[in-house]
Amino acid sequence: MKRHESHGSTRRIPAAGSRILLVEDDAKLASQVRANLERDGFAVDWVDQGDSVLACDPDRYDLVILDLMLPGMHGLDVMKHLRQRSDLPVMILSARNETDDKVKAFRFGADDYMTKPFWPEELVARVRARLRRPGLLRDGRIERGELVIDLPARRVLLGDREIDLTRAEFNLLAALARRAGEALTRHALVEASLDGEAESGDRALDVHVSRLRRKLGPAAEAVVTVWGVGYRFDPGDPR
Numbered sequence: 698m699k700r701h702e703s704h705g706s707t708r709r710i711p712a713a714g715s716r717i718l719l720v721e722d723d724a725k726l727a728s729q730v731r732a733n734l735e736r737d738g739f740a741v742d743w744v745d746q747g748d749s750v751l752a753c754d755p756d757r758y759d760l761v762i763l764d765l766m767l768p769g770m771h772g773l774d775v776m777k778h779l780r781q782r783s784d785l786p787v788m789i790l791s792a793r794n795e796t797d798d799k800v801k802a803f804r805f806g807a808d809d810y811m812t813k814p815f816w817p818e819e820l821v822a823r824v825r826a827r828l829r830r831p832g833l834l835r836d837g838r839i840e841r842g843e844l845v846i847d848l849p850a851r852r853v854l855l856g857d858r859e860i861d862l863t864r865a866e867f868n869l870l871a872a873l874a875r876r877a878g879e880a881l882t883r884h885a886l887v888e889a890s891l892d893g894e895a896e897s898g899d900r901a902l903d904v905h906v907s908r909l910r911r912k913l914g915p916a917a918e919a920v921v922t923v924w925g926v927g928y929r930f931d932p933g934d935p936r
Contacts, residue, residue: 716740717824718758720750720775721790722767726813730762730790733817734824747775755783759828763807765791765798776805786827790815800888808876839874841933844916846874855916865890866909869902873920873930880923 717734721727722745731741742758744750747770750761761779765772776787786808791798794812802810809827811820839846845854851867853860862870868890873881881889887902906928910917921929 716742716758718750718753718761719743720747720761720763720767720772721745722764729817730820733821737821737825739824747771750775751778755779755785758785760824761785761787762790762824763787765789765793765802773801773805776802776807780806788823788827790820796888800885803872803875803885803889806875839871839877841874841877841919841931842916844913844919846871848875855914860912862909862912863905865905866912869905870909870920870930873928877930877932880926880929883927886927 717739719727719730719734719741721730721743724745727743727745731743734741742753744753745768747767749769750763751770755761763772763775767775770778772789772791779785779787787806788809788811789799789802789807790811790813791802792813799810809823811823839848843854843856846852847854848871853862853867853870869886872886872889883899883902887899890905891901906920910920913919919931919933921931923929
């Protein structure tokens with residue numbers, strides 16, 4: 698298994714995110730992506746097989762750019778292993794553009810999803826946008842003031858009080874909080890939180906949002922309505 702280390706750059710490394718792990722088996726595409734990111738000031742390490750990621754230390758990186766169709770290990774399995782070890786932001790970069798693939802990726806913990814082919818300028822812009830967002834995740838916990846969402850334990854705390862949420866309510870809150878600051882469409886939230894329920898759709902989503910806000914009490918302001926789009930989790934002031 699090859700591991701390809703970047704040889705550094707004379708450009709200034711952005712304070713928001715200095716090092717990126719690129720996981721891509723297409724050498725030509727990886728070279729292009731790496732060149733564009735390094736031109737913009739990022740340091741990039743490249744591995745060309747999915748299972749090579751398991752030997753990488755996630756604490757060295759600020760972001761992973763991950764293909765799905767990889768030799769050695771499928772990208773979703775890579776995501777599963779990463780999420781057991783770290784809350785490192787992950788951007789999927791894949792030729793698969795079906796909605797099911799995107800929904801699965803987000804359920805496995807992806808932070809963004811870009812489809813191939815793509816404009817290099819958009820990739821760099823998305824990387825910068827992702828790294829500018831407040832780092833809310835700490836050891837699988839998303840924190841906003843007194844509100845704590847413990848993803849592995851599927852618990853929500855408000856101060857010293859645990860909030861009792863249904864499966865759909867927790868999935869809805871987790872889906873929003875994982876992508877804090879980003880407006881998620883109603884369709885995406887229905888897919889992420891109401892899958893498999895007897896009733897699903899816009900009406901059911903609004904009912905769950907209403908119940909969730911009522912249970913969150915003073916923290917309900919974190920769930921913001923984005924008219925004509927869906928909902929957004931407001932991360933508040935960075936801690």
